[in-house]
Amino acid sequence: MKQYAIQPATLEFNAEGTPVSRDFDDVYFSNDNGLEETRYVFLGGNRLAERFPVHSHPLFIVAESGFGTGLNFLTLWQAFDSFRSAHPQATLQRLHFISFEKFPLTRDDLALAHQHWPELAPWAEQLQAQWPLPLPGCHRLLLDRGRVILDLWFGDINELTDQLDATLNQTVDAWFLDGFAPAKNPDMWTPNLFNAMARLARPGATLATFTSAGFVRRGLQEAGFTMQKRKGFGRKREMLCGVMEQHLMPTLSAPWFYRSGSEKRETAIIGGGIASALLSLALLRRGWQVTLYCADDQPAQGASGNRQGALYPLLSKHDARH
Numbered sequence: 001m002k003q004y005a006i007q008p009a010t011l012e013f014n015a016e017g018t019p020v021s022r023d024f025d026d027v028y029f030s031n032d033n034g035l036e037e038t039r040y041v042f043l044g045g046n047r048l049a050e051r052f053p054v055h056s057h058p059l060f061i062v063a064e065s066g067f068g069t070g071l072n073f074l075t076l077w078q079a080f081d082s083f084r085s086a087h088p089q090a091t092l093q094r095l096h097f098i099s100f101e102k103f104p105l106t107r108d109d110l111a112l113a114h115q116h117w118p119e120l121a122p123w124a125e126q127l128q129a130q131w132p133l134p135l136p137g138c139h140r141l142l143l144d145r146g147r148v149i150l151d152l153w154f155g156d157i158n159e160l161t162d163q164l165d166a167t168l169n170q171t172v173d174a175w176f177l178d179g180f181a182p183a184k185n186p187d188m189w190t191p192n193l194f195n196a197m198a199r200l201a202r203p204g205a206t207l208a209t210f211t212s213a214g215f216v217r218r219g220l221q222e223a224g225f226t227m228q229k230r231k232g233f234g235r236k237r238e239m240l241c242g243v244m245e246q247h248l249m250p251t252l253s254a255p256w257f258y259r260s261g262s263e264k265r266e267t268a269i270i271g272g273g274i275a276s277a278l279l280s281l282a283l284l285r286r287g288w289q290v291t292l293y294c295a296d297d298q299p300a301q302g303a304s305g306n307r308q309g310a311l312y313p314l315l316s317k318h319d320a321r322h
Helices: 034-044 048-054 071-086 107-114 118-129 157-163 191-200 214-223 274-285 307-311
Strands: 011-013 019-021 059-064 094-101 137-143 148-154 172-177 201-209 226-231 238-243 266-270 289-293
Touching: 019 107, 034 048, 034 071, 034 201, 048 071, 048 172, 059 071, 071 094, 071 118, 071 148, 094 157, 107 118, 118 137, 157 191, 172 191, 191 201, 191 214, 214 226, 214 238, 266 274, 274 289
Parallel strands: 059 094, 059 172, 094 148, 172 201, 266 289
Antiparallel strands: 011 019, 137 148, 201 238, 226 238
């Protein structure tokens, strides 16, 4: 798929200090209390406080349609840390957050927006320290020693969801359907997005969104979610919540053989180059025991040890400003 240059968000701050998008003429969060709005709409709308203690898997996956200032992510991370402190023996140990953003903030604008919420500073500072350059594709941030994984996808969500690995299908536990209002950003709120949300949602997955627009509710219902209205935050009359009660299995495009996962979390890898090292690291971070076999006395003795390769990076015409 053709990749386009990522344009950073252009914003200004209004009289209340709230960031406002110049492109969409819309606020990034409520002027009244954005932090409490996030807690009410997305954490409360997905019933996360009651679901975390009884979650039967070590990993909880949340997907989001618009990262913006990162307020939703930071609020969730704070709540997850509080849960882990209160329930250290719980089955749930790790959080995976997948988010999409077409116009990412610059690091400076991100830091300015985060000044709104001093109580989130311990988490916001970690996010700012790893904030990536505005390059298209996925940027994986490992936070809190790998217990929190943030996958930031820069680009159009309606194109990027097709690039997700098929192993993510039916794995998302909760959706944060966020972004600028449908009237301000109609290109995002499409049947393609709603269908992708349904494809990625596991049976029993929930979703929450601040909007109560009829076409959004109907589109999510057609995709397979059972929808209901809920009292909105503050002066907003209504919002939407949903659940994927019964999943319709997608038709596979090719009859590939599916190999079931091993119950033993241990493996052997043959090779001493960059590929085997990265694969070993990825498995170790996921709690696997890895035995690495290498024919040489030291690693990277073949092509992976060629230092000249560092002088031949893959360049793009969009990289000039970096």
